[in-house]
Amino acid sequence: MSPQTQCNIFGTTFNPDRIRMGNKVLRERLKGPALAAYYPRKSVTIADIQKEFNRYDMTTWNEEEEDRLEGLQIAKLRGKGAPKKKRTADTSKKGKKRNPATPKIMSLHQVQTGSGRLSGKVALVTGAASGFGRAITQRFVAEGAKVVAADMNEEGLAKSFGESPQTHVLTITCNVTSQSDWKKMVDLAREKFGGVDILINNAGTSYKNKPTLDVTEDEFDKVMAVNVKSIYFSIPAIVPAMKERGGGSIINIASIGAMRPRPGLVWYNASKGAVANASKGLAAEYGKENIRVNALCPLLSATPLFENFVGVPPTEENVKKFLFNVPLGRLTDPDDVANICLYLGSDEAKFITGLNMEVDGGRAVGA
Ligand SMILES: NC(=O)c1ccc[n+]([C@@H]2O[C@H](COP(=O)([O-])OP(=O)(O)OC[C@H]3O[C@@H](n4cnc5c(N)ncnc54)[C@H](O)[C@@H]3O)[C@@H](O)[C@H]2O)c1
16 A cells, blocks of 8 residues: 555554445545545545545535445445346336436536536635635636635625635635735635635725816825735735645736726826836746736726726616727626636646736727
């Protein structure tokens, strides 16, 4: 027995190669994750099992269904095909089609580990209580990630994620302009979820759209601190954690204003220009550590920041005025941003780094 196949979960040392259906104690203690790790691959390692275990959602455990699927899987591995149903005298179901409304039975892998595009990954999302950050967090959880949702708005976090299972979302009240808060966020992800694979630097702010001569020093300092210094602080906190996991994906939310600045938001747009530029620099510097860094440049969206950007609330009339030069004819939906973050955070984008990606319905084309 190789020492690598020795594993300890819930205080039980076991050799996964020797788990069999009949071992009730192990089955009770290990439930699905270890079994899932074992049955599909004989060369299971401790890391495999821990990974499967971390992914597993105990809240949806269904013992009966699990037993049935496990039986099928074992039969398949033994090359005997699925166990035949016992014949009974009741032939009433003969010739009947399955009711399409009956849910399709999921595969063993789906039942036990989830099949999301971020399955097994841990993400840290800042500014998660509202707008883009909330949509990103929700999408990531739906795709199998575990998320540390960070924001300075404690009430907003509770409202957005108070009912989410803590096995998938942990909230933390923090200020992204504080270096010690960055340590707390990363420590939480490490302690509760085992590390961090994806960081979304999304928390951001702006002063109200106005002539540049009216922008105060405090407003300038705040916009630079929340939008740029936060990323400066995030790097020393996140890079060592990502190195521990063999790499990671950092996604910084910039703005289309980084590329096409407009009057009235000069220093906000300049802060986002810094975000876009720093993302490329960081991508160049940390590629060798397998840490990818990309920035998104979204168009205006009807989140709470809309009024700051445009100076008026997002009523139908005000939105209409803004859309005349957007080829796809609408504002950014927070899900548009969440979808791109999903792609860039997943392994599907493993060769993509240093991108400043417009999420703007074609606005920057200049139509
Ligand atoms: N909404 C838009 O039109 C738009 C367009 C392009 C880019 N962006 C950028 O997208 C990001 C998200 O914006 P949104 O529209 O979802 O705004 P939002 O106001 O809905 O969300 C921003 C969140 O960040 C949090 N936050 C602000 N300062 C913080 C701090 N110091 N520490 C911790 N949390 C803090 C807020 O509490 C809020 O929950 C921002 O970086 C913004 O600049 C927004």
